[in-house]
Amino acid sequence: MADSGDRRRFMYNLHEQSKPVGAVRWLPSVSPFLRLAAMSVLSPPAIEIHSFSSQNPNTNLNLVSSYPLPSPATSLTSFKSHNSTLVAASTSTGSLHFFSVNPYEGKIESQIISISDKDSFHCGPIQSIDVETSSTGECATAGEDGRVNLVLVGEDKVENFRVCESDGLVAYTAVKWGSPVEFATGGVGPGLQWWDKRTPGGPVAQFKGVLGRGTVTGMIHSIDIHPSRKHTCVVGGSSGAVYAWDLRWQQQAITLAGIGLEAKSQPFSESEVWEVKYDAFTPQISSTKVLPVMMCSEDGFLAVLQQDEPPLQLLEEPCAINSFDIDPQNPSDVIVALEWESVGILSRGREETEMA
């Protein structure tokens, strides 16, 4: 397999924001001329929708609309539901907000729901949310208070169902749906857990993190599950650790970066991996291996990781990359949020020459 690192061309534009940006997400775009992205501004806390011309990536990001939040957003997600674009955000004071966004121009039309209840919902920061988009539209919320809730936003009512209450014994930091009835959580203490709505009472599987030679004792910051491989979670966490956990081989995970690799290979990044996502753009090497995964880290790396391959580094920034998102419609395009109050847009081109 040829080393694809050098042959790839990409365009990278940095947009200064003059306010701290927490998370960034692409929004499904309807117009062929306009691209939309949502971002969470930490101070003053708000959700902002920005647009830019898809023809000319050099143009600036334009702020289309903004909606204030009661406290800084901790997690942000965007999805399509019944022909409308929705943005969901959770905050550090334990509230959850759904906004509907005009898919043509990106205006926030209304706040659909906003839940905050210390007793029945979350008490303290909700660290992660994920919306099941294939059928139920349920939103899973995982909180530092040790609670996992499922929120169903209906036509005229909002249902909230408590899946787990650990009384502070666990602090949940990540959640991701695997199927309409199964989801994975990451937390301090139990590590990675797999839940099934059909089996109430507790997680159905658990991975405490034994990787190769070492044990992952750090935190889990992000989980991703590929829709075509629902049995595998990729996880990003402390000490540069990125690994894949296969439900069929629960005892041992596959390391993609960080601790547990062979001694000869230099760890790529040793700091926090804030976000991981499957990268549909990078071609898959072998069907038996873990699909390519993109990660961003506190020490400023954006890279694509593949099993048993050296990492393909896309960006090396002087400050932390707090969040990124790959556009599901155009997987070549990546948006990143940088610590130093800016947002970058990376457009990866096709490979220049095809292999003979």
Next chain:
Amino acid sequence: MPGIPSDSTSLIPFALEGSSQPPPVYPLQHGLRAPIHRIHISWSRGNLLNVTCLRPPPEQEDEMARDDDEVGGKAVEVMLGGAILEGNIGEHKRRRIAYESVKSYAFLHDKKMSLAKMETGDNLSAPALTYWWQYTLEYSKSIRDILGNARLHRPLIEDPKNFLKPEEVEQPIGTKAAWELMEIFYVDMQLLSWLPERLVDWLEEYDSLLSKTETVHSKLANLQRKVTSMQVVEDEPGYWNGLAAALAVGWLDVVAKLLRLHGSYDPDQFDKRETENGLVEAVVLLVSEMPRMRPNLSSGKLGICYQTKHDYIKGLEKWRAKVSGLESSPFWVHCNHRPTRDGLINLLHILLGDAKHIADATSHWLELFISHLLYIRPLTNGLEGMGNLAEKCMHLKPSANNGLTSLLVGILSENPEIVLADCLKAFGPWIVAHAVDLLTANSEYTDGLLNEERYQLGGASIGELYMLVYAQALASHPLTWQVAPAYLSTCLNQGRGLLEILLLSQPVQNYRVILKTLEICHLYELGNISTHIMKMAGMYQWKHGHKGLGIYWFQQSRDKTRLGQIAHKLFDNIGKSLSDDSFKQWEGLMELLGSDVGIAGGLEFLHKYREFKRSLQQIVHGGTAEAAKKSTLLLVQLMRNPSTPQRFWLPLLLDSVKLLEWRSGPLLGVSETNLLLGKLQELSMAKLRPDYHGGELKPNALGDVRLALAKNLGRAILEES
């Protein structure tokens, strides 16, 4: 901090004794009704001050009577100073500059470290030094780019009536002007031979910063506004004044453009103006042929460049002869338009270096200074000569000094301490922290002066002191504090200590923030600080009931003491209650603590213990012999199991009394009773050890157990024999 409540709604600080200036008064809007009863002031993060104003406590009846929404007090946040750069830059622009400049700064210092390692001695040797100023120049240029790229893009179609830079181009900032001034004088060694010309360029870019009203720039800006509406420009005195001013400071391209606006160029005119037009064109030609002692000119600028002094002097003599020739030409008589004639001759006088005309044409002393350098003393080189000239110009044209002009005076007086102090006053801590490297680039004397350790500064040097001031300003903002460590780490004397304080003062509520802080600890190899931070985070989370996170941080910091205490507390509570809820809690805690509890198989013990307790409870409420047998079996299992903590032996033995006193015959055999007796013996010995944890028991508890065991032993022996 002293403060007295005034009767108005503002706070006024006390006047400081011995200060010549009146103390500044900052009104504080707290919105409370007078009178204010108490004021509490406390420092928050960085430069933020928390001021709490309290009204007098209401009387009992008063409170009942008054039901309005009058608040009893208010806390106000006051941001003190905090200017990283001068005032006319927005807060976000300042942060942007702080973010961008740290890269260049860190790069230069890495270079410095590696060079210092290469050289054996402490001081950089001669060859390294020659490279060094080039590195510093690179650094200076990168910082200059960060401060803003004011180079304008020329419009494709130029309006002949536009002779000044368009207004919408980014306004120059004083910080950049000051930076460039320092670069000119301290860093670029190639520039030394054409220093005067470099200053001319500098003034062209930053003239508007000298003063709002009294500059050549403001004069020309006025003219630019009026010129479109002027019918006959050469009749306006403003036109000729502007021309003279622009020429005096050497903006030759502006002069040429302005002269070409002269009415004699107009093709359709009634009277004959060929001579007049010829004279104007001759002046334009002379202006554009002016010899300049510089290697090159940027495009659009006029003049003829000379590289060496010799060529320049030759060129200058020739050109001056041409100018005098034109001045004494007979054609002037044929020029009928008087303002044109006077104006043009004035321009020629300036070109010839007539001091009076130059003084009339310029507005600010710095402009006069530049003008002298251009036309009267073009070969002035040394700082001393320039200093004398500047003094003379200031005397001739007294004008208010601002940050930039005082900086120039400081530079010319060759006093780096004054330069830095002036910079700090006018442009804030950012520029000073970054300029120390400029000042020391080429001068061993300055290097010694600024980097010498001083006893009265606590062992720090002046350079370090400025660095610390800047780091402090950075640390005061929650968005820029992460930049501060890069500067603190270069401060050898006090940077380390301040860095530790900065890291320790970061909030520990949010685990993501903690992880970011820990990352910095890791980067600067501050292992003990990260341990401290993790312990603080652990305490915070534990206190707030987040046991999982609390134990996680304690484990990360290897805080054996606290984990041990938690384990003891846990064991103390076990056995007190048997409800499912609390059991779930213990189970969870036990799992979290894992091997930190100090026993292997802690969970296994917990389950067995619960089972035993439950069956014992049934017996107390009247159980069968079967149940009693089962309990006994569990008891023996627990006592035999090495994972049972010693502290549970006594409670277990006490519980066993109930079984020992079972009415229908002994439940324990001889060997089992012996086992219990053995444990009891071991326990009595262990009691003498200092690390013994007994828990609260009745004083005669041990005696009771011993008696019951002895009785049972007797019964068992009888039974078995």
